[in-house]
Amino acid sequence: MTYFPEEVVEHIFDFVGSHRDRNTVSTVCKAWYQVERLSRRTVFVGNCYAIRPERVMARFPGIKSLSVKGKPHFADFNLVPYDWGGFALPWIEAAARRCPGLEELRLKRMVVTDDGLELLARSFPNFKSLVLISCEGFSTDGLAAIATYCRGLRELDLQENEVEDHGCQWLSFFPDSCTSLVSLNFGCLKGEVNGGALERLVARCPNLRSLKLNRAVSVESLNKILARASHLVDLGTGSFAVDHRTDAYHTLMNSFPKFKSLRNLSGFWDASPCCLRAVYPVCTNLTVLNLSYAPAIQGDDLIKIICLCFKLQKLWVLDSIGDKGLAVVASTCKELQELRVFPCDIYGAGTTSVTEEGLLAVSSGCPKLNSLLYFCYQMTNAALITVAKNCPHFTRFRLCILDPGKPDPVTNQPLDEGFGAIVRSCKNLRRLSLSGLLTDQVFLYIGMYAEHLEMLSIAFAGDSDKGMIYVLNGCKNLRKLEIRDCPFGDIALLKNVAKYETMRSLWMSSCDITLGGCKALAAKMPRLNVEIINENEETDEFEENLSDLHKLEKIYVYRTVAGPRNDAPDFVWTL
Amino acid sequence: MVVTPVRHLGDRRPACTKAFAQRAFSYHRFCFHVSLYISLPRFLPPPQARSAGIPSIWHTMEAAASSVKDGGDLRDTELRLGLPGTEAPEKPAAPSTRGSKRALQEDDDMESRANSRPLEADSGEAPAAKAQIVGWPPIRSYRRNSFPPRKVESEAEAEAEAEAAGLYVKVSMDGAPYLRKIDLKVYKGYKELREAMDNMFKCFTQGEVSRKEGCSSGSESAITYEDKDGDLMLVGDVPWEMFISSCRRLRIMKGCEVRGLRT
Numbered sequence: 001m002t003y004f005p006e007e008v009v010e011h012i013f014d015f016v017g018s019h020r021d022r023n024t025v026s027t028v029c030k031a032w033y034q035v036e037r038l039s040r041r042t043v044f045v046g047n048c049y050a051i052r053p054e055r056v057m058a059r060f061p062g063i064k065s066l067s068v069k070g071k072p073h074f075a076d077f078n079l080v081p082y083d084w085g086g087f088a089l090p091w092i093e094a095a096a097r098r099c100p101g102l103e104e105l106r107l108k109r110m111v112v113t114d115d116g117l118e119l120l121a122r123s124f125p126n127f128k129s130l131v132l133i134s135c136e137g138f139s140t141d142g143l144a145a146i147a148t149y150c151r152g153l154r155e156l157d158l159q160e161n162e163v164e165d166h167g168c169q170w171l172s173f174f175p176d177s178c179t180s181l182v183s184l185n186f187g188c189l190k191g192e193v194n195g196g197a198l199e200r201l202v203a204r205c206p207n208l209r210s211l212k213l214n215r216a217v218s219v220e221s222l223n224k225i226l227a228r229a230s231h232l233v234d235l236g237t238g239s240f241a242v243d244h245r246t247d248a249y250h251t252l253m254n255s256f257p258k259f260k261s262l263r264n265l266s267g268f269w270d271a272s273p274c275c276l277r278a279v280y281p282v283c284t285n286l287t288v289l290n291l292s293y294a295p296a297i298q299g300d301d302l303i304k305i306i307c308l309c310f311k312l313q314k315l316w317v318l319d320s321i322g323d324k325g326l327a328v329v330a331s332t333c334k335e336l337q338e339l340r341v342f343p344c345d346i347y348g349a350g351t352t353s354v355t356e357e358g359l360l361a362v363s364s365g366c367p368k369l370n371s372l373l374y375f376c377y378q379m380t381n382a383a384l385i386t387v388a389k390n391c392p393h394f395t396r397f398r399l400c401i402l403d404p405g406k407p408d409p410v411t412n413q414p415l416d417e418g419f420g421a422i423v424r425s426c427k428n429l430r431r432l433s434l435s436g437l438l439t440d441q442v443f444l445y446i447g448m449y450a451e452h453l454e455m456l457s458i459a460f461a462g463d464s465d466k467g468m469i470y471v472l473n474g475c476k477n478l479r480k481l482e483i484r485d486c487p488f489g490d491i492a493l494l495k496n497v498a499k500y501e502t503m504r505s506l507w508m509s510s511c512d513i514t515l516g517g518c519k520a521l522a523a524k525m526p527r528l529n530v531e532i533i534n535e536n537e538e539t540d541e542f543e544e545n546l547s548d549l550h551k552l553e554k555i556y557v558y559r560t561v562a563g564p565r566n567d568a569p570d571f572v573w574t575l
Numbered sequence: 576m577v578v579t580p581v582r583h584l585g586d587r588r589p590a591c592t593k594a595f596a597q598r599a600f601s602y603h604r605f606c607f608h609v610s611l612y613i614s615l616p617r618f619l620p621p622p623q624a625r626s627a628g629i630p631s632i633w634h635t636m637e638a639a640a641s642s643v644k645d646g647g648d649l650r651d652t653e654l655r656l657g658l659p660g661t662e663a664p665e666k667p668a669a670p671s672t673r674g675s676k677r678a679l680q681e682d683d684d685m686e687s688r689a690n691s692r693p694l695e696a697d698s699g700e701a702p703a704a705k706a707q708i709v710g711w712p713p714i715r716s717y718r719r720n721s722f723p724p725r726k727v728e729s730e731a732e733a734e735a736e737a738e739a740a741g742l743y744v745k746v747s748m749d750g751a752p753y754l755r756k757i758d759l760k761v762y763k764g765y766k767e768l769r770e771a772m773d774n775m776f777k778c779f780t781q782g783e784v785s786r787k788e789g790c791s792s793g794s795e796s797a798i799t800y801e802d803k804d805g806d807l808m809l810v811g812d813v814p815w816e817m818f819i820s821s822c823r824r825l826r827i828m829k830g831c832e833v834r835g836l837r838t
Binding site for chain 1: 708709710711712713714715716717718719721722
């Protein structure tokens with residue numbers, strides 16, 4: 001292969017798509033490394049602190065698409081302090097200096113500022129797509145900068161970000177010459193947007209296929225938008241609440257039949273059952289339906305709409321659907337691949353909305369099911385064993401029993417056997433989240449059988465260090481391990497230190513790790529950053545006096561070639 | 576019942592959470608740490624797990640709690656959030672990520688364990704009173720914040736709570752040096768309300784009569800109220816139930832101003 005001219009090698013590499021394959025290809029020899037790095041167009045950085053941005057840009061000067069992730073996953077649940085880090089600006093600056101051809105930027109769980117957004121908007125003349133997921137630190141002013149300077153912008157996708165509202169005018173900053181938008185998602189914005197500007201923008205973008213409105217967009221406004229955007233494939237409806245005696249309601253009822261291409265529906269924040277009827281005409285073509293933000297739609301109305309959606313592949317609902325509703329899903333949605341059932345009542349009144357029965361029904365009725373996120377109040381081993389038998393194709397299995405440490409209510413046993421059956425049966429399982437009462441036994445099963453497991457989330461589980469050791473010794477492909485409130489200590493932490501260099505990161509909070517254990521880990525493994533997150537203000541003074549036996553509340557360990565980070569706040573100590 | 580989780584004092588989160596933090600935790604930070612400590616459920620082994628194999632972490636906690644039980648009631652010395660004279664609600668304070676178990680153990684071992692006892696008793700019977708664990712259930716903050724704390728169905732529960740709490744509104748009288756507060760729920764109608772208010776402000780009206788030289792209609796007064804839109808309305812126009820739901824404060828107007836309102 002090395003005797004081929006570079007152009008040929010490069011052409012062959014064009015067919016090598018995935019990051020992993022390209023990474024492997026680049027390690028074969030220097031020549032291939034060179035060809036690969038110059039022809040690489042997409043780079044994915046799973047941990048923004050694993051490598052310095054300048055190094056990435058220097059190695060891959062031709063990148064068009066960059067994807068970076070910042071905070072650990074548990075930041076989603078308020079376990080990581082607000083100013084821990086994950087700043088996007090260094091990445092934007094480095095790209096602006098070295099890679100002006102950048103067209104796409106995708107950031108997840110990072111702190112993005114308005115200055116960063118403005119720099120981004122001004123630095124990349126061909127910029128086409130900005131996707132921000134679970135980010136924070138910016139306001140609508142930053143969005144205005146993007147709208148103003150990104151000529152030819154195709155995609156602005158804001159998912160679940162914390163955006164400060166500085167007014168509704170940012171949409172008006174899209175110039176009249178902007179006609180290139182394909183995807184616009186501002187569902188997470190809390191404030192109003194300028195309705196007229198929005199309607200005009202939609203009207204002048206003939207390629208618009210995905211539009212997700214925020215809650216502040218009224219039905220009246222939605223009607224006007226729908227009148228102009230009949231080629232939409234993906235729609236987030238805004239509040240979708242209007243009195244059924246108004247003209248707006250009648251217009252809404254007649255708006256949907258013309259949408260022949262509509263496949264995804266979401267939004268529905270304040271939707272009432274009578275408004276929901278408006279979308280019945282398009283249900284038969286839907287592949288994705290997200291009703292998980294519509295608490296006013298109860299079980300029976302959910303059933304009415306689901307009965308029509310027989311092509312559905314992805315369904316996100318609240319647990320008000322009930323086991324009865326899930327049985328309807330099972331009998332109707334034979335193409336279903338992903339199901340997410342979220343709790344209506346997060347604060348645990350203990351009402352049994354969905355149980356193991358619902359999951360059983362879906363597992364036996366939907367043979368293509370491969371991704372599950374299921375919040376429920378109880379689960380049995382028997383049900384899990386049956387689910388494992390019915391659905392051996394799970395790649396993502398996340399079960400959250402809302403009561404931590406709850407055993408099988410029928411047998412009073414831990415759920416070890418149930419989850420054991422899942423990992424044994426689902427050979428392609430990549431992501432697993434455990435809950436309920438669990439002993440070390442479940443980890444033995446996971447270590448033995450979960451060969452392709454890449455991400456494991458554990459909470460309130462295990463009896464001893466052995467549990468964590470089983471996982472670290474097994475699970476060849478483990479990349480991310482996150483643990484909270486488990487009795488794992490230093491022995492487990494230090495048993496297999498080499499493992500951590502094969503993984504992206506390890507998070508442990510409220511376990512039995514001590515300062516001494518972390519010091520030992522940091523000493524043995526210089527290419528890991530062992531971060532201790534210490535939020536107790538009083539111990540700042542006692543820093544020198546902390547004994548090695550001092551138990552640590554939160555640690556975050558990750559492999560890196562960048563050394564300890566220089567933007568760590570006071571409460572983060574890198575050993 | 577539910578308290579929005581707050582990260583820590585003085586953080587740069589949106590104003591509403593910060594204001595809430597400042598309001599709720601204007602007490603001594605020590606108190607804050609104590610109440611935070613009660614909210615950690617590792618000290619509440621679930622009843623079912625007590626007989627089955629409990630994770631070791633819960634063993635030690637349970638042992639600790641039971642040893643305190645024998646040590647006597649430490650409620651007198653416990654630190655709480657709450658006005659003096661009121662029984663602290665068994666609801667947990669907002670959990671926060673600031674506050675380390677280690678510091679608490681050193682400083683307020685006994686008090687916090689005493690606090691955990693009442694919650695332990697409750698957790699088996701009333702799931703609604705369960706302590707809030709930080710970051711549990713694992714739902715993204717974005718989703719949490721999209722929902723109001725209560726479901727639509729538990730409106731009745733909310734109403735019941737409001738009923739029990741009473742509907743206290745301020746009552747001011749023109750010229751009186753201080754205001755009063757009355758519970759509107761106690762009265763069945765306008766007549767009872769007027770009588771009660773006359774009684775309350777009796778001591779002031781006598782003095783008032785002599786000062787009204789400038790007005791021809793001596794001791795005339797009218798009861799007005801401020802409704803939820805902020806407008807000044809005359810009491811008695813709307814049905815009693817509607818009045819109760821919209822009244823925010825009461826004002827007894829006297830003399831010359833009253834004539835303006837009546838015409």
